[in-house]
Amino acid sequence: MINVTVWNEGRHEKASREIREVYPEGIHGAIASIFKDCEGINVRIATLDDPECGLPDDVLYTTDVLIWWGHMHHHEVPDELVEKIHGRVLAGMGFIALHSAHASKPFMKLMGTSCTLRWRDDDRERLWTVAPRHPIAKGIPQYFELPNEEMYGEYFDIPKPDDLIFVGWFKGGEVFRSGCTFTRGYGKVFYFQPGHEQYPIYYNETVRRILYNAVLWARPDGQYPPLSCPNTEPLEK
Amino acid sequence: MINVTVWNEGRHEKASREIREVYPEGIHGAIASIFKDCEGINVRIATLDDPECGLPDDVLYTTDVLIWWGHMHHHEVPDELVEKIHGRVLAGMGFIALHSAHASKPFMKLMGTSCTLRWRDDDRERLWTVAPRHPIAKGIPQYFELPNEEMYGEYFDIPKPDDLIFVGWFKGGEVFRSGCTFTRGYGKVFYFQPGHEQYPIYYNETVRRILYNAVLWARPDGQYPPLSCPNTEPLEK
Amino acid sequence: MINVTVWNEGRHEKASREIREVYPEGIHGAIASIFKDCEGINVRIATLDDPECGLPDDVLYTTDVLIWWGHMHHHEVPDELVEKIHGRVLAGMGFIALHSAHASKPFMKLMGTSCTLRWRDDDRERLWTVAPRHPIAKGIPQYFELPNEEMYGEYFDIPKPDDLIFVGWFKGGEVFRSGCTFTRGYGKVFYFQPGHEQYPIYYNETVRRILYNAVLWARPDGQYPPLSCPNTEPLEK
Amino acid sequence: MINVTVWNEGRHEKASREIREVYPEGIHGAIASIFKDCEGINVRIATLDDPECGLPDDVLYTTDVLIWWGHMHHHEVPDELVEKIHGRVLAGMGFIALHSAHASKPFMKLMGTSCTLRWRDDDRERLWTVAPRHPIAKGIPQYFELPNEEMYGEYFDIPKPDDLIFVGWFKGGEVFRSGCTFTRGYGKVFYFQPGHEQYPIYYNETVRRILYNAVLWARPDGQYPPLSCPNTEPLEK
Numbered sequence: 001m002i003n004v005t006v007w008n009e010g011r012h013e014k015a016s017r018e019i020r021e022v023y024p025e026g027i028h029g030a031i032a033s034i035f036k037d038c039e040g041i042n043v044r045i046a047t048l049d050d051p052e053c054g055l056p057d058d059v060l061y062t063t064d065v066l067i068w069w070g071h072m073h074h075h076e077v078p079d080e081l082v083e084k085i086h087g088r089v090l091a092g093m094g095f096i097a098l099h100s101a102h103a104s105k106p107f108m109k110l111m112g113t114s115c116t117l118r119w120r121d122d123d124r125e126r127l128w129t130v131a132p133r134h135p136i137a138k139g140i141p142q143y144f145e146l147p148n149e150e151m152y153g154e155y156f157d158i159p160k161p162d163d164l165i166f167v168g169w170f171k172g173g174e175v176f177r178s179g180c181t182f183t184r185g186y187g188k189v190f191y192f193q194p195g196h197e198q199y200p201i202y203y204n205e206t207v208r209r210i211l212y213n214a215v216l217w218a219r220p221d222g223q224y225p226p227l228s229c230p231n232t233e234p235l236e237k
Numbered sequence: 238m239i240n241v242t243v244w245n246e247g248r249h250e251k252a253s254r255e256i257r258e259v260y261p262e263g264i265h266g267a268i269a270s271i272f273k274d275c276e277g278i279n280v281r282i283a284t285l286d287d288p289e290c291g292l293p294d295d296v297l298y299t300t301d302v303l304i305w306w307g308h309m310h311h312h313e314v315p316d317e318l319v320e321k322i323h324g325r326v327l328a329g330m331g332f333i334a335l336h337s338a339h340a341s342k343p344f345m346k347l348m349g350t351s352c353t354l355r356w357r358d359d360d361r362e363r364l365w366t367v368a369p370r371h372p373i374a375k376g377i378p379q380y381f382e383l384p385n386e387e388m389y390g391e392y393f394d395i396p397k398p399d400d401l402i403f404v405g406w407f408k409g410g411e412v413f414r415s416g417c418t419f420t421r422g423y424g425k426v427f428y429f430q431p432g433h434e435q436y437p438i439y440y441n442e443t444v445r446r447i448l449y450n451a452v453l454w455a456r457p458d459g460q461y462p463p464l465s466c467p468n469t470e471p472l473e474k
Numbered sequence: 475m476i477n478v479t480v481w482n483e484g485r486h487e488k489a490s491r492e493i494r495e496v497y498p499e500g501i502h503g504a505i506a507s508i509f510k511d512c513e514g515i516n517v518r519i520a521t522l523d524d525p526e527c528g529l530p531d532d533v534l535y536t537t538d539v540l541i542w543w544g545h546m547h548h549h550e551v552p553d554e555l556v557e558k559i560h561g562r563v564l565a566g567m568g569f570i571a572l573h574s575a576h577a578s579k580p581f582m583k584l585m586g587t588s589c590t591l592r593w594r595d596d597d598r599e600r601l602w603t604v605a606p607r608h609p610i611a612k613g614i615p616q617y618f619e620l621p622n623e624e625m626y627g628e629y630f631d632i633p634k635p636d637d638l639i640f641v642g643w644f645k646g647g648e649v650f651r652s653g654c655t656f657t658r659g660y661g662k663v664f665y666f667q668p669g670h671e672q673y674p675i676y677y678n679e680t681v682r683r684i685l686y687n688a689v690l691w692a693r694p695d696g697q698y699p700p701l702s703c704p705n706t707e708p709l710e711k
Numbered sequence: 712m713i714n715v716t717v718w719n720e721g722r723h724e725k726a727s728r729e730i731r732e733v734y735p736e737g738i739h740g741a742i743a744s745i746f747k748d749c750e751g752i753n754v755r756i757a758t759l760d761d762p763e764c765g766l767p768d769d770v771l772y773t774t775d776v777l778i779w780w781g782h783m784h785h786h787e788v789p790d791e792l793v794e795k796i797h798g799r800v801l802a803g804m805g806f807i808a809l810h811s812a813h814a815s816k817p818f819m820k821l822m823g824t825s826c827t828l829r830w831r832d833d834d835r836e837r838l839w840t841v842a843p844r845h846p847i848a849k850g851i852p853q854y855f856e857l858p859n860e861e862m863y864g865e866y867f868d869i870p871k872p873d874d875l876i877f878v879g880w881f882k883g884g885e886v887f888r889s890g891c892t893f894t895r896g897y898g899k900v901f902y903f904q905p906g907h908e909q910y911p912i913y914y915n916e917t918v919r920r921i922l923y924n925a926v927l928w929a930r931p932d933g934q935y936p937p938l939s940c941p942n943t944e945p946l947e948k
Binding site for chain 2: 086090103109110111112113114116117118119120123153155157159160162171172173174182183184185225227228229230231232233234235236
């Protein structure tokens with residue numbers, strides 16, 4: 001059983017009728033619905049305004065893959081929670097950072113870089129698969145289109161990805177490394193660019209398939225040793 | 238002109254005559270001496286107990302490459318200074334983390350991982366060059382030996398290096414990814430494992446050559462754009 | 475169903491009673507026995523002296539993962555067969571090169587390098603896992619030992635691996651990148667160093683587990699588009 | 712002194728007045744002119760129709776960096792010459808494959824993949840720098856435009872690059888990994904996509920700067936050990 005927790009800031013949905021119309025269930029509901037009928041996957045949702053930001057210890061410490069969507073309120077996520085999330089990733093929890101989560105505290109702490117990029121509303125994207133054998137690319141076509149998306153453009157200040165899976169083409173002339181993987185401790189991290197709140201991107205079938213693949217890829221597959229600095233005996237006499 | 242600053246915790250030298258005998262100039266003096274007669278390189282030293290930890294703004298903001306040796310007092314480096322160092326690396330300053338600096342605040346912040354490893358005193362190391370065309374490996378032989386060195390062993394919890402340059406063999410049976418590079422923002426980072434304080438490792442000619450190569454490799458070679466998230470106009474009509 | 479074909483030169487077994495005593499079933503039989511009771515895996519064996527080297531089209535074109543052990547007779551593998559194997563890998567067939575197969579025609583063609591290394595009989599190896607989250611490392615301990623093994627030492631002239639999974643420590647003082655992955659076309663390639671014919675290495679439980687993991691990792695998971703250079707219409711008007 | 716040899720098929724220039732008007736000196740002359748006034752660089756040109764394809768031993772074995780432009784006549788390059796070029800790269804000679812050289816024999820042999828891609832005439836490209844600290848990107852802006860260029864599009868069947876430096880955006884909707892590095896043996900390889908013969912791309916200042924940077928990056932910086940499989944004595948008793 002893979003326990004997925006979908007964390008969404010959840011403020012756009014409260015503030016804007018337009019966003020509620022795009023996402024009646026919230027962005028978190030839309031993403032969680034990917035997994036609702038999946039045998040072997042149990043999904044929970046959490047938002048910033050839930051008690052303990054929806055991630056009390058009994059949720060966070062039983063989460064196998066944490067999916068994160070945040071945008072305008074990264075600063076409201078308590079540093080103490082960010083530390084716990086970071087520790088969970090190092091211990092093996094998968095972390096999937098979506099769209100504006102590039103600027104979230106957990107993602108930035110895991111990356112160690114500024115995670116900055118250029119952006120513009122009202123664009124259109126075509127994502128190309130450049131690592132077709134990567135598990136996250138399973139069943140994903142050579143390219144797919146998002147008729148409406150916010151442009152994210154290079155230079156994207158991330159560490160060199162372990163693997164670059166998708167490259168985005170934007171109508172306005174930019175490109176972006178739209179699907180990147182990293183390993184931190186025993187945890188697997190996937191950054192996926194699509195997901196501006198104004199468009200029903202998380203209902204797009206290809207996006208949903210990618211997130212499904214990413215959960216299978218990122219989930220821990222066992223117990224990992226503690227990360228510590230033991231003083232060890234020689235293995236040779 | 239490359240401005241190098243060699244930062245050393247400097248506490249071992251104060252506390253232990255044995256260490257003072259190995260490093261009469263301090264670890265910082267030994268490393269700084271690599272560059273003393275190099276045309277085009279200006280070297281300064283800094284220690285934890287200097288005013289502002291030896292890194293007041295007028296030093297830190299004119300440093301091109303910061304070399305860091307710390308061991309038992311990482312916690313005494315103020316978080317505010319760590320933030321500034323991190324910002325300087327993202328802006329282009331090179332950062333060379335030596336030996337026990339794997340657990341330093343600046344290195345851990347740049348990596349986003351626990352940076353843990355296993356260890357043991359009183360071992361012997363042979364470092365093998367596995368990326369002979371890397372600039373840091375220039376003029377370095379296929380292998381070289383450190384007759385006395387503390388063992389650092391895998392699993393070394395770092396992100397996957399951009400490049401793995403040296404792999405260490407230890408008499409006690411362990412291996413270690415002893416020379417690893419990373420890019421963070423516009424800054425280049427090199428982690429180099431050798432350097433236990435009890436042995437005159439920084440007087441070893443091959444180690445000195447590697448640090449010289451690393452400074453040339455890590456130094457910024459121009460001014461870089463600010464890292465920000467600008468809202469940009471389309472490049473296409 | 476994953477169709478695995480285990481290809482072994484098979485000459486040592488014919489020439490040497492000592493090797494027959496280590497591998498009564500041949501190296502190919504020992505490796506094939508890993509998969510004999512695996513649901514979902516069908517294993518075949520092939521040797522150099524079989525008709526068409528054991529890889530007639532009806533076998534090669536129905537093989538999902540080809541495991542290759544060769545040593546002294548690489549030159550006897552016909553170039554025409556090597557071309558077919560190469561084409562199959564590009565089309566998605568997994569390829570696992572074992573031990574002395576570093577110098578095999580198929581592996582060298584896939585790598586584009588000399589694949590040279592240093593070597594010596596009568597050594598002992600300890601392999602360390604440096605990518606614990608890689609699928610090939612699933613269930614594999616932090617390190618494991620081969621009490622008798624031929625030393626393979628750096629500098630191993632391969633392209634930079636996509637992932638470095640295992641690093642070997644040898645008693646005689648050398649290290650080696652003992653487990654490396656590559657992608658070629660739609661095919662996945664794993665080079666695994668252990669396997670000198672004089673020792674029952676392919677009966678070692680950890681080695682067997684690694685080969686099992688590698689087959690699951692390397693197998694194609696669908697049909698892939700043909701690799702060609704099509705002249706395509708614009709996707710934008 | 713860096714000895715650069717610029718090799719161009721040279722057939723377009725002979726067959727087409729249109730191409731001669733774009734490149735009166737030939738593509739080779741245009742590229743060679745980048746280096747004509749560079750202190751420390753000596754440039755020679757060579758074409759397919761020269762004796763021994765312009766690469767007799769006394770030229771090939773004194774070349775530090777070989778730049779290669781070929782398109783419709785890859786098959787006319789003798790296999791024996793390709794073997795020598797391959798050997799020279801492994802021994803340390805830099806190799807820069809330009810544009811349609813993706814399908815050249817030397818490049819394909821070095822890659823071990825099909826090197827296929829999709830293409831279309833009459834497009835426009837904007838190249839984005841995604842590895843701004845790479846030596847090849849020195850002095851190169853965040854993006855630059857080629858008002859006329861043939862589209863090369865993903866999926867580009869190359870091994871995972873050691874470094875991805877440039878990503879191309881094409882007006883027709885495609886993206887391409889337009890600047891990629893690899894190491895083969897002791898040799899450095901750079902693939903650079905721009906350069907359709909119908910447009911004066913090699914007179915573009917940014918392209919010329921990139922090729923200059925690439926020569927400095929790719930040149931051998933010493934003598935390298937022979938690549939062989941020596942039987943070595945233990946380094947430990």
